[in-house]
Amino acid sequence: MHLIQPNRFDQLREARRGLLEDGVVPAGLVDDVVSRSWTRSQMAGLSPTEPPMAPPVSSGAELRRALAREYDFLSHARPVMEFLFDQMRDSGAMVILADAQGMLLHSLGDAEFLQRAERVSLCPGALWREEYRGTNAIGTCIVDQTPTVIQGGEHYLERNGFLTCAAAPVMAPDGHLKGVLDISGDQRGYHPHTFALVRSATRMIEDRLFHARHANDQLLRLHPHVEGLGGVGEGLLAVTEDGWVMGANAVAQQWLSLSASQIGAVTLDRLLGPQAQRLLNLPATGTPTRVTTMNGQTLFARDEPDRRRRIWAVANAAETDDRGAAGRPGGSTATALPVRPVRSHRPKDDVRLSKALARALRVQAQGIPVLLQGESGTGKEVFSRQLHREGDRGNKPFVAVNCAALPETLIEAELFGYVGGAFTGARREGSPGRIRQAEGGTLFLDEIGDMPLALQARLLRVLQDKCVVPVGGCHPVPVDFVLVCATHRNLREAVAQGEFREDLFWRINGLTVQLPALRERGDMVELIDDMLHSLAHDMKRHEVPSLADEVLQALQQHPWPGNLRQLHAVLRTACALLGPHDSELHWEHFGEDLWDDVFSRPIRADDALDDRLAAQARQQAALTAAPGPESAPETNLRRLSNSAIERAIRDSDGNMTQAARLLGISRNTLYRRIKQMSTH
Numbered sequence: 106m107h108l109i110q111p112n113r114f115d116q117l118r119e120a121r122r123g124l125l126e127d128g129v130v131p132a133g134l135v136d137d138v139v140s141r142s143w144t145r146s147q148m149a150g151l152s153p154t155e156p157p158m159a160p161p162v163s164s165g166a167e168l169r170r171a172l173a174r175e176y177d178f179l180s181h182a183r184p185v186m187e188f189l190f191d192q193m194r195d196s197g198a199m200v201i202l203a204d205a206q207g208m209l210l211h212s213l214g215d216a217e218f219l220q221r222a223e224r225v226s227l228c229p230g231a232l233w234r235e236e237y238r239g240t241n242a243i244g245t246c247i248v249d250q251t252p253t254v255i256q257g258g259e260h261y262l263e264r265n266g267f268l269t270c271a272a273a274p275v276m277a278p279d280g281h282l283k284g285v286l287d288i289s290g291d292q293r294g295y296h297p298h299t300f301a302l303v304r305s306a307t308r309m310i311e312d313r314l315f316h317a318r319h320a321n322d323q324l325l326r327l328h329p330h331v332e333g334l335g336g337v338g339e340g341l342l343a344v345t346e347d348g349w350v351m352g353a354n355a356v357a358q359q360w361l362s363l364s365a366s367q368i369g370a371v372t373l374d375r376l377l378g379p380q381a382q383r384l385l386n387l388p389a390t391g392t393p394t395r396v397t398t399m400n401g402q403t404l405f406a407r408d409e410p411d412r413r414r415r416i417w418a419v420a421n422a423a424e425t426d427d428r429g430a431a432g433r434p435g436g437s438t439a440t441a442l443p444v445r446p447v448r449s450h451r452p453k454d455d456v457r458l459s460k461a462l463a464r465a466l467r468v469q470a471q472g473i474p475v476l477l478q479g480e481s482g483t484g485k486e487v488f489s490r491q492l493h494r495e496g497d498r499g500n501k502p503f504v505a506v507n508c509a510a511l512p513e514t515l516i517e518a519e520l521f522g523y524v525g526g527a528f529t530g531a532r533r534e535g536s537p538g539r540i541r542q543a544e545g546g547t548l549f550l551d552e553i554g555d556m557p558l559a560l561q562a563r564l565l566r567v568l569q570d571k572c573v574v575p576v577g578g579c580h581p582v583p584v585d586f587v588l589v590c591a592t593h594r595n596l597r598e599a600v601a602q603g604e605f606r607e608d609l610f611w612r613i614n615g616l617t618v619q620l621p622a623l624r625e626r627g628d629m630v631e632l633i634d635d636m637l638h639s640l641a642h643d644m645k646r647h648e649v650p651s652l653a654d655e656v657l658q659a660l661q662q663h664p665w666p667g668n669l670r671q672l673h674a675v676l677r678t679a680c681a682l683l684g685p686h687d688s689e690l691h692w693e694h695f696g697e698d699l700w701d702d703v704f705s706r707p708i709r710a711d712d713a714l715d716d717r718l719a720a721q722a723r724q725q726a727a728l729t730a731a732p733g734p735e736s737a738p739e740t741n742l743r744r745l746s747n748s749a750i751e752r753a754i755r756d757s758d759g760n761m762t763q764a765a766r767l768l769g770i771s772r773n774t775l776y777r778r779i780k781q782m783s784t785h
């Protein structure tokens with residue numbers, strides 16, 4: 106057991122006096138980490154003796170949103186936290202998980218200590234960033250992104266002086282901070298092993314996140330010793346079939362001198378030279394192979410041939426498997442959480458998209474054109490604007506031209522410009538055209554697949570010669586721009602059908618980025634959250650609206666043919682219909698169109714929303730006549746589901762609250778079902 110020595114108290118008092126009276130922490134009295142953090146706390150306007158002005162504790166709705174956003178993080182961290190807590194049960198301590206913004210998401214602890222902790226808001230929903238609570242292990246760990254111990258009087262606020270806390274950052278597989286794991290206890294009971302414990306626990310969480318995130322990538326295990334492969338301290342790399350490094354845990358990053366920003370933007374041969382090919386084609390026996398890093402360190406590497414085979418099999422059957430998994434009731438961890446992503450065809454598309462953006466930025470920096478493909482409304486223009494903003498031409502013009510929206514007769518003049526009087530109706534002074542307006546910046550050609558063939562030839566010439574000849578003119582004008590094209594059409598097919606020039610296709614297709622349809626994305630909860638935040642801002646609402654669980658689940662299951670555009674429009678209407686003092690969106694805030702759209706689909710057995718009804722219906726089916734062989738399964742299910750409802754209402758003597766309870770659904774859902782029954 107480690108106790109703060111009496112002279113340590115004197116040193117802390119002296120150091121604090123120096124900070125408060127002279128504005129400087131005298132050297133040598135406290136650790137540099139603490140000294141820097143005290144200075145930051147003081148600059149944030151905090152006083153060690155005063156409680157914070159407005160204790161920063163989030164509202165229930167904000168906490169629910171954070172829990173939904175961090176669903177994956179929590180479900181991977183919970184088992185590790187429980188294991189950790191088991192190791193320290195009855196030691197008067199607690200285990201805490203915070204997100205990267207310092208909001209406490211989950212805690213486990215001895216009842217007595219939890220009560221004391223709650224008095225200083227060490228409980229879910231509270232924000233423990235340094236600027237609110239001064240020096241503390243969670244907040245300081247977020248700033249320094251390194252394991253941190255803050256003991257007793259090292260806490261900036263005196264009221265927190267009874268605590269000793271050890272925190273370590275949890276890094277996401279893309280190398281960014283995901284959150285913080287912390288063990289807090291009474292400062293008299295601190296043991297140095299706690300620090301080691303919390304660090305190994307974060308490793309375990311990081312590895313779980315890594316494996317979950319990269320279930321569909323080839324995995325390489327690395328370690329300086331063969332026996333270390335497969336153990337807790339191994340390095341993990343996720344690579345795609347063509348060698349792009351999509352993820353690396355902290356040790357792999359360190360061994361390969363890889364920075365977080367490079368993940369998703371480098372290939373393995375950039376890190377390991379010609380040895381990369383060997384790693385991408387490891388023998389099917391799973392035998393480790395030796396590689397030398399750029400720093401001259403020897404590492405052993407091994408992949409998992411079985412996993413490679415499984416990935417291949419899963420890729421072929423992805424649709425079926427994902428639906429099955431989504432429909433199954435979750436384990437205890439999953440059901441304990443408020444919002445459960447129901448459907449996840451390709452998880453973490455948000456990360457894939459940010460990787461795609463990083464790759465596109467690098468390619469574009471070399472002047473190479475980028476081609477965006479995706480259904481209408483998937484955000485191709487939004488992506489191209491972001492590419493422009495974040496690229497090195499961000500302060501130059503961004504010029505967007507929709508090739509499908511312009512009449513064929515005008516598109517030439519619009520793009521290439523014209524000299525005065527070049528055609529009837531032309532302006533006397535002529536026009537430079539959109540290409541020249543993009544000088545120095547980005548030209549975005551939307552729906553390039555709809556460009557007439559004759560113009561394709563002219564565009565090709567501009568791209569080859571880097572010059573424009575205006576309509577009616579004869580002098581080429583030099584131009585400098587980067588090109589981003591977008592289309593919802595399959596350009597390869599258009600080439601095969603002779604509708605698109607093959608030479609132009611290769612010219613505009615330096616890098617293709619495929620934007621996924623909304624129904625294929627795995628980040629619906631985050632997208633909705635982002636949209637609600639920006640809508641709340643635009644509509645000047647005091648609070649960001651949240652969604653009733655059942656609505657969120659239904660939205661997640663909707664096929665969204667209009668993609669992000671449709672989702673945005675639906676949420677905008679719902680927010681506009683929400684009363685000024687209300688904060689939760691329910692079905693009544695959504696238009697009838699969506700209602701019909703969502704509920705006119707056949708009920709499927711794997712719809713989570715309908716699981717309970719379906720189960721009851723199936724039960725009832727066993728008691729009543731078996732459905733006729735001529736009926737479609739979904740019709741049977743609907744019929745059975747309807748009779749389960751009728752029966753529950755009958756059994757409850759028309760008491761709807763009781764009927765809903767019998768069915769295990771909310772009253773709103775019950776009313777909705779009844780309305781639906783009456784329209785079928």
Ligand SMILES: Nc1ncnc2c1ncn2[C@@H]1O[C@H](COP(=O)(O)OP(=O)(O)OP(=O)(O)O)[C@@H](O)[C@H]1O
Nearest residue numbers: 480481482483484485486487488593636669670673
């Ligand atoms: N990342 C995003 N976050 C929030 N809303 C978005 C996002 N991306 C797109 N949207 C919404 O979707 C709408 C359509 O986006 P955008 O015009 O970029 O799609 P598109 O794929 O270019 O569509 P089209 O093919 O029909 O031209 C935007 O106006 C915006 O409302």
